[in-house]
Amino acid sequence: MDTTASIIFIIAAFCLGGIVIMQKNNIPPGLRRGLALSSIAFIVFAFFLIVYSLATMGS
Structure with a gap:
């Protein structure tokens, strides 16, 4: 996942x-x-991206 595009x-x-x-x-x-x-x-999709990136941060 490209973090720059998400941010x-x-x-x-x-x-x-x-x-x-x-x-x-x-x-x-x-x-x-x-x-x-x-x-x-x-904004709802942005919150989803934030939660998803936090959930997959360790892997």
């Missing part, structure tokens, strides 16, 4: 979530729901 994805997912939260008033209503759902999906 970049994790950082990007959390940055996207932070930007969506901070700029929620400036995002158009039609785009807000889809952007929020996609950022939640990315």
Whole structure:
């Protein structure tokens, strides 16, 4: 597993979530729901990658 790509994805997912939260008033209503759902999906997958990398760290 390429750890560099995983780390970049994790950082990007959390940055996207932070930007969506901070700029929620400036995002158009039609785009807000889809952007929020996609950022939640990315953050959940990032958490999965973190847990998976911690679980396989010893092997």
